[in-house]
Amino acid sequence: MGTRIILSFLFMSCVVCAEAVKVASLHPLLSEMARRVGGDDVVEVVNLFPANAELHSFQPSGQELMAAAGCPLLLACGKGMEPYLAALQQSVGKKTRILELGASIPDVLVPGSNVPDPHWWNSPRNMARASLVLAGALTPLLPAEQAAAIAQRQQKYAKSMEKLERTARLRLARQPAAQRALVCSHAAMCHFCAAFGWEPIPVLGIAAESQGDMASLATLLKQLRERHVTCLYTERRESPKFMQNLANSLGASIRPLIMDGIAPDFPSYEAMFLFNLDSLCPPSHHAESLSEPADKTSSSNAKKQLHHSP
Ligand SMILES: [Zn+2]
Numbered sequence: 529m530g531t532r533i534i535l536s537f538l539f540m541s542c543v544v545c546a547e548a549v550k551v552a553s554l555h556p557l558l559s560e561m562a563r564r565v566g567g568d569d570v571v572e573v574v575n576l577f578p579a580n581a582e583l584h585s586f587q588p589s590g591q592e593l594m595a596a597a598g599c600p601l602l603l604a605c606g607k608g609m610e611p612y613l614a615a616l617q618q619s620v621g622k623k624t625r626i627l628e629l630g631a632s633i634p635d636v637l638v639p640g641s642n643v644p645d646p647h648w649w650n651s652p653r654n655m656a657r658a659s660l661v662l663a664g665a666l667t668p669l670l671p672a673e674q675a676a677a678i679a680q681r682q683q684k685y686a687k688s689m690e691k692l693e694r695t696a697r698l699r700l701a702r703q704p705a706a707q708r709a710l711v712c713s714h715a716a717m718c719h720f721c722a723a724f725g726w727e728p729i730p731v732l733g734i735a736a737e738s739q740g741d742m743a744s745l746a747t748l749l750k751q752l753r754e755r756h757v758t759c760l761y762t763e764r765r766e767s768p769k770f771m772q773n774l775a776n777s778l779g780a781s782i783r784p785l786i787m788d789g790i791a792p793d794f795p796s797y798e799a800m801f802l803f804n805l806d807s808l809c810p811p812s813h814h815a816e817s818l819s820e821p822a823d824k825t826s827s828s829n830a831k832k833q834l835h836h837s838p
Pocket of ligand 1: 583584647714716787788
C-alpha cells in the first residue's frame with residue numbers, strides 16, 4: 529500500500545515536471561521574447577496585452593489578471609511605462625515576481641529633458657540584453673535539465689538581434705549625415721537614435737496623445753527648415769493633426785513607424801523593426817544588396833503602407 533502511494537506521488541511529480549511554466553507579459557514584444565527564449569514546450573506565455581490596445585493608456589483588467597493567476601513570473605517593460613505596477617503586485621500576490629526588463633537597460637533621456645525614454649525596445653541591442661535577464665529569471669523556475677536549452681535559445685535570440693543591428697547600421701549609414709534627424713510625433717525613438725547615431729526630434733511628449741507646445745511651434749519650424757527636414761514620422765496607427773499641420777507647413781511628407789511595438793499584423797520583432805527601417809530608408813534609396821532581411825515579407829509590407837500623404 530505504502531509503495532503504491534509513493535509510486536503515485538512520483539507519477540504526479542513527473543506530470544507536474546512536464547507542465548509548462550506560465551509566464552505573463554504586459555507587452556507583445558516581451559511575450560514574443562519569452563516564447564523564443566523559453567521555448568513553446570517549456571514556457572506557456574500569457575500575453576495580457578489585448579490586440580490593438582493603446583500602450584500608454586493600457587492597464588490590465590480584472591479578467592486579464594485572472595489569466596495571470598498563479599504565474600510565477602510577470603514581464604513588464606519598466607522605465608515607468610506601467611505606472612500601475614505597485615498596485616498590480618498587490619493584485620497578483622507575492623508569489624508572482626514582476627520583472628521589469630527595462631530596468632537592465634541604460635537610460636536614454638528625451639532631448640531637452642531629464643525624462644528617460646521608456647521605449648527601450650526600439651534598439652535590438654537592448655532586446656538582446658533584456659533576453660539575457662529573462663533567461664536568468666526563467667532558469668530557476670524550470671527543471672535543471674532545461675538550463676542548457678534556455679541558454680542556447682537566448683544566445684540564438686541575441687544573435688538574431690545582433691544581425692538586425694548590423695543590417696540597420698549598414699542601411700542607416702547610407703543616409704547623408706545632415707539628414708540623420710528623426711522627427712517623430714512622440715518621444716519614442718531616443719533609444720533607436722542613440723544606437724544608430726541619429727538625432728531624435730520628438731515633437732510631442734512621451735505619449736502620442738500629449739499636446740504639442742504651440743508656443744514653441746515657430747522655433748520648431750525654424751529648426752526643421754534649417755535641417756531641411758522633408759519627412760516626419762508618426763505612429764503607424766495614428767496621425768495627429770498637429771503633425772499633419774506641421775508637415776503641411778514644411779511641405780514635408782509623413783511616414784509611419786511602429787514606435788510602441790504594437791503591431792498584431794507583424795509576426796516578429798524582426799518584421800516590425802524592418803518595417804521601421806524601410807520607412808526610414810525606403811528601399812529605393814538604398815542598395816538592396818546591403819540588407820540582411822530576417823523576414824523578407826516586411827519590405828513589401830512596408831512598401832504598401834509607406835505612402836501616407838498628409
Ligand atoms: Zn509610445
